[in-house]
Amino acid sequence: MRLLARLMAVTASTVTVLSVTAAVSAAAAPELVVNGTFGSGTAPWWKSANTTMALDAERLRVNVPGGTANPWDAMIGHNDIKLTSGKAYKLSFDASASAPVTAVTTVQLANSPYTNTLTKTISLTTTSKRFSFPFTSSLSTSGGQVSFQLGKNAGFSFYLDNVSLTETSSTSPSPSPSPTTSPTTSPTTTPKPEEPGSGPVAMTDGFYVDPQSNPAIWVRANAGDSRAARIKSSISDKPMARWFGNWSGDVGAAVSRHVAAADAANKLPVLVAYNIPGRDACGGHSGGGAGSESAYKTWISAFASGIGNRPAIVVIEPDSLGDFGCMTDTAIQARNRMLVYATQQFRDKATNAWAYLDGGNAGWVAAGTMATRLKNAGVGNIRGFSMNVSNYYTTAQSATYASSVNASLGGGARFVIDTSRNGNGSNGEWCNPAGRKLGTPTQLGGGGGAEMLLWVKIPGDSDGNCGIAPNVPAGQFSPAIAVRLIDGT
Template sequence: MRVLTRLAAVTAATVTALSVAVATPASAATELVVNGTFGTGTAPWWSSSNTSMAVDTGRLRVNVAGGTANPWDAMVAQNNITLTSGKAYTLSFDAVASASVSAVTTVQLADSPYTNTLTRTIALTTTSKRFSFPFTSSLSTAAGQVSFQLGKNAAHTVHLDNVSLTEATTPGSGPIGMTSGFYVDPNSNPAVWARNNAGDSRAARVQSSIASKPMARWFGSWSGDITASVSSFVGAADSADKLPILVAYNIPGRDACGGHSGGGAGSEAAYKTWISAFASGIGDRPAVVVIEPDSLGDFDCMSETARQERIRMLTYATEQFRGKAANAWAYLDAGNAGWTAPATMASRLRSVGVANVRGFSVNVSNYYTTGQSSTYGDAINSALGGTAKFVIDTSRNGNGSNGEWCNPSGRRLGATTQVGGGAEMLLWVKVPGDSDGNCGIAPNVPAGTFSPDLAIRLIDGT
């Protein structure tokens, strides 16, 4: 059960649906912040020592003393915020400062241990700016808090206005609602091949049936400077007002069961540095991220020591995306319908911090039908208490599974990337035409290498 392959299928009728869905804007949601416009004074907002606050021309003016050691040594906040674990929220506000300063905004428990479900460092300047941070809560509490931590700076003044915290209630929320559709990667493997082989009789078919569709870009050790590489890809999508799909694939000892895509970072410390830099490369821009395909399914092929190391690494990864990529929806990979029992997979997901991210992905690089994958995802989510979302890889599931996972014959393209379809999203995570390894109908094509023959077979279902 390697990563660059999985088993999925969708009916031929579904395959013809194939248009990218653009979600509608989110409907009005209940406001959880009281008096975020400061139209009735400052209550129920409160300020700590080293600050004073007052309403000034319809905004909250916060005077901040200098000389403090930590951001939280000077803050304003509102308590009694109700949060539900697994639900999506958006914190937004306007802010401007009398000088360029760094601040921290959080959504957290109001009392010890002050657990954060959102922490964002923000750069305030003398020009007013609107900030917006979608996130998925890891907390269920009626004692939440929205805070602005303004210490560890020279004395300055901050003005806040239009502070809002709302629950996302429709598929048009989060990064989907922030963009006008999914990003088509002009430099995907099939796109590059079609461009460089225009005289090949297969090129036009590869371009029209595969390269012109939205699909994921995979990142690993081959990506070089990971922050720069991720930032460039996400930035190109952002400039086009489109939503990019990324795969983080650099966990040490990856593909422990399949063996064709081995490798990854050289150590736990190296991986933590890499995945932190990955999340930083996304920053505040919208994105969809699949985290480490096969990493939880592979548990059955790993020693207990290796499993515990992987749990630490994946937990760290979820924390990095939660803290550094506020507008990204990240999904931990959960294998496929023919691999790990739903209750077992749910336990593994819980152990690596699935509550820190949007949810999980199923069927990555495999062939199980969308219906089978949806049933599997629903069962996992039920075991998790119904708090997570999931996405399905439909890139090669048009004819379903024949029981083989490594470059099997007779498979077909599935429904193109879109919102919905029995899951939160149907995605082309595996790049159609990329080999699963030196196996099956491509015994001489290494894993991750594009093969026009594999691509044409997927188009024709042969």
């Protein structure tokens, strides 16, 4: 079946679509690509001389030679694309390959200086996948081009179908051009951040349900337990984060395996980096982390590299900016250096990930103070900040606090809220308190200005040897805690 687009937004257990109104609007937008379904042959698509292309099962097959030095040394494309500077567009297509390879897609000038207004590296597998890239044009031209740069790989076959380029609005300000991957003019400023519903969200088909979460492992191992079915349906079948720390072994490989599994399912994974030296300085139950500043920088660089250009959501170092009251000035300075480095690594190496630096919770640090800490720790390098990780404040309380933090930052950041255990709000305790309840499952949006509501803390994992679980160490799953969260007791 041919699909001109795959519209998505995320709910707890299903993938919802954009509203009917938006769908109708998108359908009515003029299509700028001619014969993107290849229903009438291959024209007007062109190819470089070293490739061949033909129809194969109602899609385009391009045979790409090996031995090329650059991505643009083997190409196909479509010219005569009309673009207007400042208008928003979306490029979408289905693509796969005969072997796992990377390629580059661009929207750019068809002739010298080949200025790009969109450049994206795509990871191709043998399974066809829908790609979707919103962007705002920095070009006004009738001589635009959609290209697929396929070189710098061993010989393979590239498959393409359902290519669409449509205008999505006409009022967005013009950003600087995206970085180029072929001979083009270079941008001098950072492109405008992608809007909610674009980026890794638009590249995937819902949030990833981790089959190796602590609750999922417990359910499989205890199928005969009377609590297993409830924990499965209420917790382990829901999308939640995977935490990585000094227990993860080779973190680059561990992250890559997890993200690859999500990518193979066309789902969006949520990851947590939790290995800052001296972590949980105030709480104490989750102490540890990398052994030194240099060790942490090596670790976090490998983490970001493990994601690569695959879509992901990342929460960076929960509690790391709330702990300052329990740290020396020297330790605070070192922590800021490490966090700035971390944000740079995700910005530069995880190019299709949205990263959020943790900003504590609504009951910990004054909003203006937290904004200063976030700024000093490099929040400007990434998407924004996270709220309420492993805590219990309501979504409304968290959103109000986060909005104040963002106002103090100048309004340029976005935020996400951990809702895993905030169904009954906070009673002022943070370590396995009684009477807490599961909150709204992971979803896109959610009120109060939050970009996403996420289950960051794993429901049922202990906060430490305290509260209703005095004998359960931090991070260990307890079915008793899980059931109490389901029941709100």
